Amino acid sequence: MANPDVDTLTSTVVDTTAHAVATPELAQPYLELGLADDEYARIREILGRRPTDAELAMYSVMWSEHCSYKSSKKHLGYFGETSTPAMKEKMLAGIGENAGVVDVGDGWAVTFKVESHNHPSYVEPYQGAATGVGGIVRDILAMGARPLAVADPLRFGPADAPDTRRVLPGVVAGVAGYGNCLGLPNIGGEVVFDKSYAGNPLVNAMCVGAMRVEDLHLAHASGTGNKIILFGARTGLDGIGGVSVLASDTFSGDETAGGRKKLPSVQVGDPFTEKVLIECCLELFAKKIVVGIQDLGGAGLSCATSELAAAGDGGMHIDLDQVPLRAKGMTPAEILSSESQERMCAVVQPSDVDAFMAVCAKWDVIATEIGEVTDGENLVITWHGETVVDVPPRTVAHQGPVYDRPFERPSTQDALQADSASSLPRPSTPEQLRETVLTMIASPNLASKEWVTQQYDRYVRGNTVLAQPADSGVIRIDESTGRGVAVSTDCNSRFVFLDPYRGTQLALAESYRNVATSGAMPLAVTNCLNFGAPTDPGVMWQFERAVHGLADGCAELGIPVTGGNVSFFNQTGDTAILPTPVVGVLGVLDDVTRRIPTGIGAEAGETLILLGDTRDELDGSAWAEVMHGHLGGQPPAVDLARERLLADVLVAGSRDGLISAAHDLSDGGLAQTLVETVLIGQCGARIVLDPDTDPFVQLFSESAGRVLVAVPRSEELRFTELCTARGLPWRRTGVVDPDSGALDIQDVASFPLDELREAWEGTLPALFD
Numbered sequence: 185m186a187n188p189d190v191d192t193l194t195s196t197v198v199d200t201t202a203h204a205v206a207t208p209e210l211a212q213p214y215l216e217l218g219l220a221d222d223e224y225a226r227i228r229e230i231l232g233r234r235p236t237d238a239e240l241a242m243y244s245v246m247w248s249e250h251c252s253y254k255s256s257k258k259h260l261g262y263f264g265e266t267s268t269p270a271m272k273e274k275m276l277a278g279i280g281e282n283a284g285v286v287d288v289g290d291g292w293a294v295t296f297k298v299e300s301h302n303h304p305s306y307v308e309p310y311q312g313a314a315t316g317v318g319g320i321v322r323d324i325l326a327m328g329a330r331p332l333a334v335a336d337p338l339r340f341g342p343a344d345a346p347d348t349r350r351v352l353p354g355v356v357a358g359v360a361g362y363g364n365c366l367g368l369p370n371i372g373g374e375v376v377f378d379k380s381y382a383g384n385p386l387v388n389a390m391c392v393g394a395m396r397v398e399d400l401h402l403a404h405a406s407g408t409g410n411k412i413i414l415f416g417a418r419t420g421l422d423g424i425g426g427v428s429v430l431a432s433d434t435f436s437g438d439e440t441a442g443g444r445k446k447l448p449s450v451q452v453g454d455p456f457t458e459k460v461l462i463e464c465c466l467e468l469f470a471k472k473i474v475v476g477i478q479d480l481g482g483a484g485l486s487c488a489t490s491e492l493a494a495a496g497d498g499g500m501h502i503d504l505d506q507v508p509l510r511a512k513g514m515t516p517a518e519i520l521s522s523e524s525q526e527r528m529c530a531v532v533q534p535s536d537v538d539a540f541m542a543v544c545a546k547w548d549v550i551a552t553e554i555g556e557v558t559d560g561e562n563l564v565i566t567w568h569g570e571t572v573v574d575v576p577p578r579t580v581a582h583q584g585p586v587y588d589r590p591f592e593r594p595s596t597q598d599a600l601q602a603d604s605a606s607s608l609p610r611p612s613t614p615e616q617l618r619e620t621v622l623t624m625i626a627s628p629n630l631a632s633k634e635w636v637t638q639q640y641d642r643y644v645r646g647n648t649v650l651a652q653p654a655d656s657g658v659i660r661i662d663e664s665t666g667r668g669v670a671v672s673t674d675c676n677s678r679f680v681f682l683d684p685y686r687g688t689q690l691a692l693a694e695s696y697r698n699v700a701t702s703g704a705m706p707l708a709v710t711n712c713l714n715f716g717a718p719t720d721p722g723v724m725w726q727f728e729r730a731v732h733g734l735a736d737g738c739a740e741l742g743i744p745v746t747g748g749n750v751s752f753f754n755q756t757g758d759t760a761i762l763p764t765p766v767v768g769v770l771g772v773l774d775d776v777t778r779r780i781p782t783g784i785g786a787e788a789g790e791t792l793i794l795l796g797d798t799r800d801e802l803d804g805s806a807w808a809e810v811m812h813g814h815l816g817g818q819p820p821a822v823d824l825a826r827e828r829l830l831a832d833v834l835v836a837g838s839r840d841g842l843i844s845a846a847h848d849l850s851d852g853g854l855a856q857t858l859v860e861t862v863l864i865g866q867c868g869a870r871i872v873l874d875p876d877t878d879p880f881v882q883l884f885s886e887s888a889g890r891v892l893v894a895v896p897r898s899e900e901l902r903f904t905e906l907c908t909a910r911g912l913p914w915r916r917t918g919v920v921d922p923d924s925g926a927l928d929i930q931d932v933a934s935f936p937l938d939e940l941r942e943a944w945e946g947t948l949p950a951l952f953d
Contacts, residue, residue, distance in 0.1 A: 198516060199237040200570040208234055217244035223585055230579050238565065238572040241517035242580055245483040246490060249752050252584035255718035256750040259731045263745045266735040271744040274707060276400055282323040282479065283391075284746020285400060286708045288772045292661055293397045294669050295327045298337070298390035298712040298768045300751035305387035308450040309354025314362035315423075315453040316389040318525050321366065322479035325462055326528070328401035328469050329393030332647070333659045334363050335372035336389055337673045337712070337766045338636075341382025343628035343951050348377070351385050353952055359389070360639040365455035366462070369648045370640035371657025372671055377628045380677075383756035388712045388749075388766050392671055394661040399469055403478040405496035405531045408559045410475055412492070412502065413537070414485075415544050415551035416461050416527040418510040423451035423484070423523030457526040464547035465528065471543065473536035480527035486520045486580070488529040489555075490563055493577035496531075499560030500577065504567045506554040516565070516572045531557065591724035601682060603816030605808040606800075610880050617879060618933035620811065621855050622943050624884075627810040630852045631947035632863075653864060654782045655698040655848055658773065668776035670704035672769050676851065677762035678804040679819035684729035688765045689737040689822045693888055694850050695769040696741060700831035701846045701891055703780040703838030704771030709738055711748035711767050716760025718752045726763040734765060740824040743769075778838050783865025784845045784894045790920040791900050792869060794854070795830060796890035797913050800881050806852045807884040826889045826912075833912050834891065842903040845894040855883040857892050858927055859940050868924035868937060871917055879932055894920060 204210075214224040217240065227235050227243050235243060249255060263279060272278075276293055277285035283297035301316025317334055324331045336359050341348045363370050373390070405412065468474050476496070478488045485507070493500040504519050514522075532540050537553065544551035558564070563580070565573035611620045624630055633652065642651035649658035649668055656672035674695040680687030692709070699706045711734060716723040738745055754761045773779060784790065802808055803817025837843040845865065849857045862869050873882050895903045907914045921928070927935045 198567055198570055198572060200572055201236055201574050204236045205233050210234060212240055214240060214244065217241070218248055219244050223247060226585065231575065236572050238516040238520055239575055241521045242486040242490065242573065245486050245521055246580045247584040249718070251483050251487065253750055254585045255587050255589050255752060256727065257586050258588055259728050262731055262735045266739045267744055268739065271742060275744050275746055276397065277327065277402065278744065279747045281747065282326040282403060284708060284710055285327055286746060286770070287397060288667070288669060288707065290662065290665060290667055291397055292394060292667060293400060294392060294394050294661065294770065295324050295329045296390065296392040296671060296768065296770050297323055297710050297747055298388050298673060298766060299323070299749040300712050300714060301387050301389060302385065302714065302751055302754055304450045305355050306351060306383070306385055309351045310358040310361070311450050311452055313355040313358030313387050315451040315525050316387055317359055317362040318453045318455065318458050319481040320389045320391040321368070321458065322481060322528065324391045324393035325465050326401065326403065326477050326479045327393070328399045329395040330466055331368055331391050331393040331462065332661065333369050333371045333657060334389065334391050335657060335671060335673055336370060337374045339376045339378065339381045339386035339764065341377065341385070342379050343377045345382055347382060349952065355385065355387055356636050356639055362453055362455045364641045366459050367644050369642050369644050369651065371642060371648055371651040371659060373652065373673060375633045375636050378677065378762060380759070380761045384754050384761055386714050386754065386761070386764060390671065390673060390768055392659065392669065392770065401469065401474060401477050403491055403495055404476040405492035405500055405557050406498070407475060407533065408498050408557055409534060410557040411532050411534060411537050411553050412500065412555040413530045413532050413540060413551055414507060414527065414554045415530065415549055417454065417457050417524060418508040418550065419519055419522050419527070420510040420524045421514065421518065421522065424518055424521050451523045451525050453525045460547050460549060461526055461528065464544055464549045467543050468540060471539060473532060473539050474530050475533060476531040478529050480529060482523060484520065484522045484524065490577045490580040492529065492531060493563045494581040496557060499558040499562050499564065500555060501558050502555035502565040504565060506552050508550055508552055516567045589718050589724045590721045591728050592721040593725050594722040600816050601818055605802045605805065605814055605817050608808060608812050608814060612880065614932050617883065621883070621935070624806065624810055624852055625856060625859050625940065626943040626947050628947055630806055630856055632945045633948065634945060635948035635952060649776045649779050650702055650781065653860065655701045656704070658702050658704065658776055658779050660776050666775040666777055668773045670699045670702045670771040670773065672698035673766050674698065675764050675766045677764040678809065678815055680730060680763045680765060681815065682804050682817060682819045684726040684763055685733035686822055687819050688730040688733035689824065690819060690888055691765060691767045692734055692737045693822055693824060693827045694848065695767045696827055697830065697848045697891065699769045699771035700834045701780060701848050703778055703835060704773045705835050706741070706743055706769050706771040706831060708743055708770050709745045709767060711745065711765060712751065713748065714751045714754050714761065714764040714766065716753070716755040720760065723760055730763060730765045734767065737824055741828055780838050780843050780846045782845065782847050782861065784861050784867050784869065784920050785865060786867050786922040787844070787896065788920060788922055789897050790844060790894045791897065791916060792871070792918040792920065793893050793895055794890065794915050794917040795833070795893060795907065795912060796826070797887060798877065798882055798885050798890065799887045801885050801887045805884065805886045820886055820888050822888050829910060829912055830889055830891060833907060833910055836906060837903060842895060842899045842906070843893050844896055847892050849890040849892065850886065853884040853886050859944060861892060862927045862937060863941055863944060868921045868926050869918050870921045870924065871927070871929045873929065873932070874915065892917065
């Protein structure tokens with residue numbers, strides 16, 4: 185019997201279910217584990233007794249904000265309410281699975297998802313970011329797909345802040361170190377700086393993978409007598425209290441609990457082990473000897489066993505004595521809570537166990553039978569012959585608390601929206617406009633991110649078609665037909681702060697537009713919703729409005745939300761980050777050879793055409809932020825019907841060979857797009873602005889629904905007739921001029937390409953080299 189006077193989580197005596205029954209009043213550290221009084225009472229009600237140490241550990245991590253979505257679940261249901269049968273038609277797996285899966289034609293399915301690893305990356309930048317990549321890759325692998333590429337939407341505090349210099353290089357190195365070792369090209373993402381992320385960076389990781397439709401695998405443990413096999417790395421002490429706990433609270437409080445120093449909260453990654461694990465899994469799938477599979481990420485074995493059992497048709501028995509360990513003296517609670525990386529859990533028929541083990545041995549992957557599916561109803565876990573867990577698995581995995589958090593529009597919102605940038609002084613002379621362009625393109629958010637992306641292998645394996653700094657990444661999935669997919673992630677958090685509903689739709693519109701700009705037809709959406717503390721009614725108002733904006737926007741565009749991630753408690757003390765609902769869009773190209781590049785080519789005389797309408801919309805703009813440090817007013821209008829029309833024109837233009845280059849207009853407006861277009865293409869251009877519109881508005885407005893395209897002279901009439909026939913506004917804006925070596929904006933300024941390159945490319949190296 186354990187000594188009731190000893191902290192149960194540090195006792196060397198195992199707390200069994202029998203002991204729990206015998207000691208109903210034993211004090212347990214549920215508050216320290218993040219459980220509220222009513223949550224602990226609910227666990228006791230479910231079990232009819234107090235939980236054992238191991239059960240308490242399982243419930244605490246699985247009922248954490250990160251794993252249970254207890255504050256967001258009520259609102260996330262709106263995605264299902266707004267999804268139509270037509271939207272679901274191409275979706276093979278959606279919300280609730282490890283990752284969303286869509287049918288992209290020719291018997292191919294693509295799976296993609298984006299998740300957060302924010303708090304671990306602040307604590308330990310390299311390992312936090314590295315294991316974020318490793319975790320999302322295993323989510324894709326668990327669906328039966330070969331991971332093909334990754335992307336990394338990143339956000340940091342001010343670029344010149346000392347802590348940004350600590351965090352950013354480590355995060356970038358972690359993303360590069362893990363992804364490069366896996367041989368996965370990094371084809372997209374963002375790097376954004378804002379003071380709200382100081383002390384709470386956002387490290388979101390996306391992965392995309394492909395498989396044949398019939399190879400789809402789901403996480404379920406069915407079939408009485410089927411074996412549970414844990415394979416991959418050994419289980420250690422790293423990651424206990426990791427992402428499942430770190431991502432469920434703000435950065436505050438002391439670093440000890442009960443006099444015992446907290447164990448390492450950030451997992452340690454080994455990409456070489458994961459690379460072998462990937463190939464091992466793919467061979468197991470090919471041999472069709474896996475009934476169900478689940479990766480071990482947040483909450484470790486607690487998550488894998490409870491979710492597999494909950495999705496099955498019976499119970500499950502697990503023997504913790506069989507789990508391969510890399511640390512001595514680990515308790516059942518520690519084994520179940522460890523978030524050690526590079527581990528998978530499979531359900532295998534008894535007749536296939538030998539074949540399964542043979543494949544693992546071939547790849548030198550540790551594989552151990554740790555249990556089996558039973559004909560009971562509970563998840564039963566034993567240790568040294570004693571029962572330490574006996575729970576209904578659904579109560580752990582899916583029946584955690586659901587909170588109806590109060591939400592309220594902040595009292596400051598009206599004043600924020602009334603504080604328009606229209607009153608700010610604007611440049612008017614050619615000299616002022618010229619200086620503004622150079623200052624803007626050298627600002628950290630608009631400057632080239634080559635210092636970051638050059639650390640990533642963007643072209644490994646040879647199937648990358650487009651990568652950063654292109655508007656979207658494009659990867660070939662079938663070499664015989666050229667079929668491929670495009671992915672993009674976007675979010676202008678300044679717009680979301682001004683109006684969460686409209687701002688989230690603008691994030692959706694930009695990501696959708698970026699995919700279409702490559703020539704791909706947008707097909708599906710994933711998301712990573714990063715917000716402050718859900719206990720703040722103002723934050724919950726932002727969240728509720730953002731979810732509704734995204735769901736309503738997807739319904740209007742006719743594309744489904746296939747899954748995603750919610751990351752709350754992104755704040756330091758009482759200061760929350762700007763609301764940042766990152767939206768990822770996936771599109772499909774029948775033939776990647778018709779993709780549209782971002783930079784203009786060297787064919788003289790090609791016409792530059794601006795698609796869409798430009799309005800005086802500078803609130804929340806990069807110009808207002810960079811030149812005046814201002815954030816207020818109303819974000820640009822969003823017209824999703826126009827975005828859909830624009831996408832149709834771009835895809836048709838790509839298919840018919842009418843467009844030789846395209847670049848969307850977003851942060852920084854037309855000026856930024858022109859600079860990037862000529863520098864990426866290393867080719868000059870001559871631009872003529874509309875004489876009837878203020879040059880400043882034309883250059884820096886951030887009106888949505890606009891794309892700059894380059895059209896061959898021979899195809900200009902066909903393309904403009906296509907736009908006119910479909911009702912898409914267009915205007916001839918200039919011509920490609922490879923001999924000039926400059927960006928010449930008539931009546932404004934001439935910018936030699938070398939001058940632009942020095943301003944655009946010099947900022948991040950000066951800050952971080």
